[in-house]
Amino acid sequence: MAEGVSVDCEYKNDGCCDENIVYETLELHYDTCMYHRVQCCPIDGCEEMISMNRKGELQEHIENVHKVMVIDECGEKETVLRKGMRVGKMNASNQHNMGWSLVQYQKQMFIVVSKQSNEMFSVTVTGLGKQNGFGKFFAEMRMKDKNNKLCTWKEEVHTSEERYHAKMKKETCTSYMKIHTKDIIRNFTTNGDDGQSKINFEIIISQCTK
Numbered sequence: 001m002a003e004g005v006s007v008d009c010e011y012k013n014d015g016c017c018d019e020n021i022v023y024e025t026l027e028l029h030y031d032t033c034m035y036h037r038v039q040c041c042p043i044d045g046c047e048e049m050i051s052m053n054r055k056g057e058l059q060e061h062i063e064n065v066h067k068v069m070v071i072d073e074c075g076e077k078e079t080v081l082r083k084g085m086r087v088g089k090m091n092a093s094n095q096h097n098m099g100w101s102l103v104q105y106q107k108q109m110f111i112v113v114s115k116q117s118n119e120m121f122s123v124t125v126t127g128l129g130k131q132n133g134f135g136k137f138f139a140e141m142r143m144k145d146k147n148n149k150l151c152t153w154k155e156e157v158h159t160s161e162e163r164y165h166a167k168m169k170k171e172t173c174t175s176y177m178k179i180h181t182k183d184i185i186r187n188f189t190t191n192g193d194d195g196q197s198k199i200n201f202e203i204i205i206s207q208c209t210k
């Protein structure tokens with residue numbers, strides 16, 4: 001398109017009143033346009049189009065569509081989420097075990113997604129919202145092995161906006177805490193009352209104050 005050509009926002013029919021946007025600045029407009037919807041849900045396989053610019057829309061979607069209740073575990077310095085999960089070999093019909101929780105901490109919302117396939121067990125903590133002004137947080141996974149030794153994995157929390165942009169650029173946000181399933185089964189499982197292998201782990205979210 002020729003330089004200086006202006007267009008209306010693609011979401012005009014949805015209600016966006018921004019007209020005559022210089023074509024070159026369209027991407028910039030979509031960064032703030034309330035009607036710009038993208039596939040930003042952090043739950044695997046979800047393709048719903050959600051506005052990242054309308055505060056609370058992603059949270060609302062997760063609560064309503066994925067039926068997740070918010071857990072308010074806001075401690076002063078950190079918040080701790082204790083979770084248990086059945087683990088084991090998957091069959092063809094269930095490709096992975098998955099669980100998720102919404103946690104509120106320091107006025108921000110986080111979704112914790114745990115997943116186990118035949119290859120990997122992983123936990124991803126995602127801050128719901130825009131990168132700008134979200135704050136810097138760390139997530140840590142703690143698990144005790146069969147000798148009762150505490151093992152930890154720690155990383156910086158990424159926001160849903162960051163993860164979405166990484167996905168668009170076909171980059172992997174390699175920031176998740178993961179262990180090979182065979183190591184999980186060898187070192188971390190306990191047998192539940194029902195005879196199923198289980199793991200217990202804690203996710204700690206803390207704010208980086210520096």
Ligand SMILES: [Zn+2]
Nearest residue numbers: 009011016033
């Ligand atoms: Zn717009």
Ligand SMILES: [Zn+2]
Nearest residue numbers: 041043046048
């Ligand atoms: Zn979703």
